[in-house]
Amino acid sequence: MATQPTLGEVLQSQGVSRRAFMKFCSATASLMALPAGMGAAMAETLASAKRPSVIWLSFQECTGCTEALTRSHAPTIEGLIFDFVSLDYHHTLQAASGDAAEHAREQAQHDHAGEYLVLVDGSIPLMEHCSTIAGISNVQMLKEACADAAAVINIGTCSAYGGLPMAKPNPTNAVAVGDIITDKPIVNIPGCPPMPLAITGVIAHYLTMGGMPELDHLGRPQAFFGENIHDRCYRRPFYDRGQFAETFDDEGARKGWCLYKLGCKAPTTYNACAHLKWNNGVSFPIQSGHGCLGCSEPNFWDALAVYDSPAKGQFGDGAKLGAATVAGAALGAGAAVLARRKKTRIAEEEESAS
Amino acid sequence: MTLLEFARGPAIHASLIILVAGSMIRLVGVLALTRGADLSRPRDVFGNFKGYRTVFSRAWPSDEFTIVTRYQTAMAYVFHIATLLVVVAIVPHIEFITSLTGLSWPGLPNWIGVALGTIALVSLIALIMRRLSKPEVYNSTVGDYVTWIIVALPLITGLMAFAHVGLRYETMLALHILSSALLFAYFPFSKLMHAFWFLFSRAQSGVAYAHKGVRI
Numbered sequence: 040m041a042t043q044p045t046l047g048e049v050l051q052s053q054g055v056s057r058r059a060f061m062k063f064c065s066a067t068a069s070l071m072a073l074p075a076g077m078g079a080a081m082a083e084t085l086a087s088a089k090r091p092s093v094i095w096l097s098f099q100e101c102t103g104c105t106e107a108l109t110r111s112h113a114p115t116i117e118g119l120i121f122d123f124v125s126l127d128y129h130h131t132l133q134a135a136s137g138d139a140a141e142h143a144r145e146q147a148q149h150d151h152a153g154e155y156l157v158l159v160d161g162s163i164p165l166m167e168h169c170s171t172i173a174g175i176s177n178v179q180m181l182k183e184a185c186a187d188a189a190a191v192i193n194i195g196t197c198s199a200y201g202g203l204p205m206a207k208p209n210p211t212n213a214v215a216v217g218d219i220i221t222d223k224p225i226v227n228i229p230g231c232p233p234m235p236l237a238i239t240g241v242i243a244h245y246l247t248m249g250g251m252p253e254l255d256h257l258g259r260p261q262a263f264f265g266e267n268i269h270d271r272c273y274r275r276p277f278y279d280r281g282q283f284a285e286t287f288d289d290e291g292a293r294k295g296w297c298l299y300k301l302g303c304k305a306p307t308t309y310n311a312c313a314h315l316k317w318n319n320g321v322s323f324p325i326q327s328g329h330g331c332l333g334c335s336e337p338n339f340w341d342a343l344a345v346y347d348s349p350a351k352g353q354f355g356d357g358a359k360l361g362a363a364t365v366a367g368a369a370l371g372a373g374a375a376v377l378a379r380r381k382k383t384r385i386a387e388e389e390e391s392a393s
Numbered sequence: 394m395t396l397l398e399f400a401r402g403p404a405i406h407a408s409l410i411i412l413v414a415g416s417m418i419r420l421v422g423v424l425a426l427t428r429g430a431d432l433s434r435p436r437d438v439f440g441n442f443k444g445y446r447t448v449f450s451r452a453w454p455s456d457e458f459t460i461v462t463r464y465q466t467a468m469a470y471v472f473h474i475a476t477l478l479v480v481v482a483i484v485p486h487i488e489f490i491t492s493l494t495g496l497s498w499p500g501l502p503n504w505i506g507v508a509l510g511t512i513a514l515v516s517l518i519a520l521i522m523r524r525l526s527k528p529e530v531y532n533s534t535v536g537d538y539v540t541w542i543i544v545a546l547p548l549i550t551g552l553m554a555f556a557h558v559g560l561r562y563e564t565m566l567a568l569h570i571l572s573s574a575l576l577f578a579y580f581p582f583s584k585l586m587h588a589f590w591f592l593f594s595r596a597q598s599g600v601a602y603a604h605k606g607v608r609i
Contacts, residue, residue: 267557267561267562269562270557278503279502279503279504280502280503280504281484281500281501281502281503283484299484300484300488306562306563306566307397307562307563307566337395338395338398342395342397342398347492348485348488349485349563349566350484350485350486350488350489350566351401351488351489351491351492359406359410360409360410360413360493363409363410363413363414363417364413364414364417366414366417367413367414367415367416367417367418367421368417368418368421370414370417370418370421370422371417371418371419371420371421371422371423371425372421372422372425374418374422375421375422375423375424375425375426376425378422378426379425379426379427382426382427
């Protein structure tokens with residue numbers, strides 16, 4: 040068996056300097072809130088890391104997560120780290136097809152039992168006929184692939200929380216990976232799509248520390264999902280001053296005022312968009328003039344209407360309140376009539392007694 | 394369903410329905426009652442007019458009581474005005490009212506909203522301090538304290554949610570909406586109904602006294 044190159048060797052062959060690699064490791068270590076000095080340790084461990092076997096399962100998804108990771112911008116160390124993993128199975132990226140592709144997955148599961156990572160994008164339909172690969176239902180393939188996995192990383196909101204396929208009326212009865220796999224460590228990297236650095240950051244953490252990073256109550260890495268977008272938003276001062284865009288093309292919108300009234304979900308969304316930004320730090324949705332959709336939160340599609348601010352109640356029309364008013368008035372009038380009758384009766388009784 | 398979804402959905406729905414229906418039951422139930430027949434000639438021919446005028450003329454205590462009552466009267470005014478402004482003039486609340494009624498108006502900057510909320514809370518604390526220190530004046534019931542807590546909770550949770558203090562923002566926002574829902578549901582069946590009754594009770598007292606020839 041030929042000796043596999045280490046990550047350090049791969050990066051060196053791609054022309055990545057030691058300085059650039061150290062810079063990446065320091066940045067990633069500090070981003071992930073690892074102790075001081077971990078940057079150097081991370082560099083050392085990562086440089087000598089062997090290729091981990093990765094099985095990437097794509098279920099009910101749109102391939103946006105893969106696109107975000109592979110086409111985000113010019114090749115970077117993040118991209119190269121992703122290239123470094125032994126991607127033994129991935130519909131979109133693998134050259135093999137048909138039986139050869141499925142065989143590659145089975146081979147990887149067998150050869151690296153207990154060591155390989157399963158990355159999943161897309162939700163899983165419990166109505167099994169709705170999505171199959173090579174005649175195998177998504178539920179079955181997920182269970183098979185996860186049986187001997189070291190850990191599962193959910194890439195994107197669909198695999199993490201069900202996402203768009205699970206939105207009402209959920210015709211395929213879609214669920215998240217965590218609803219099916221309960222006996223493996225699971226890391227959720229939600230987003231529609233998720234931030235590429237969050238994906239490679241978790242992989243780098245796994246390669247360096249041999250385990251998964253600290254997670255929040257929704258199974259997301261604290262390092263990337265620990266902060267509220269609203270708190271980090273460069274438009275926050277406009278919120279505090281009460282300066283809001285009222286429509287997408289008014290003066291406030293042109294001046295870059297707060298998008299809260301246009302339905303921005305930043306106050307209830309936790310992600311790194313506002314400070315890491317996208318496309319090599321160029322921009323993020325709010326900077327481009329559209330409010331945050333809250334895509335890294337569970338049930339985001341159904342929970343909060345896209346163009347309604349978080350403060351708005353989901354009332355529909357006022358018919359129910361109108362009906363309540365009429366019913367209340369009728370009950371009140373009824374009570375008054377009864378009270379009047381009682382009053383009259385007592386008065387009559389008193390009169391007849393006297 | 395998350396706590397915020399529950400608060401924004403079923404909880405606030407139910408509480409508003411209880412608020413509207415409950416208030417109507419009490420208002421119509423009382424106002425539709427008849428008064429006993431008036432068998433005496435009014436001492437003052439303008440009695441009714443002067444009685445209704447009482448609604449405004451007694452908005453401040455009469456001179457005899459000014460010194461004794463000015464602390465709670467002033468504090469109560471500060472509390473009511475600050476609370477009213479917070480309820481109707483900060484942007485998230487206007488957004489909520491807009492979602493219900495379709496009406497909207499310009500909001501105050503958030504820092505003024507925070508200042509008003511703080512003033513409302515401080516004046517509410519000042520009022521409970523007086524109530525606690527003078528039990529013989531107030532003859533408080535358990536309901537009075539429960540009402541105070543139910544009024545204070547939305548103010549506290551709202552300020553905490555805005556300042557991102559305590560729990561996560563979405564949880565604080567949910568607690569703020571839930572505490573407001575509690576206030577709405579409690580409103581018709583408590584002394585908070587004075588928001589409506591003060592008009593009728595003052596007018597009724599004024600009419601009755603004017604009828605008897607009391608100088609209003």
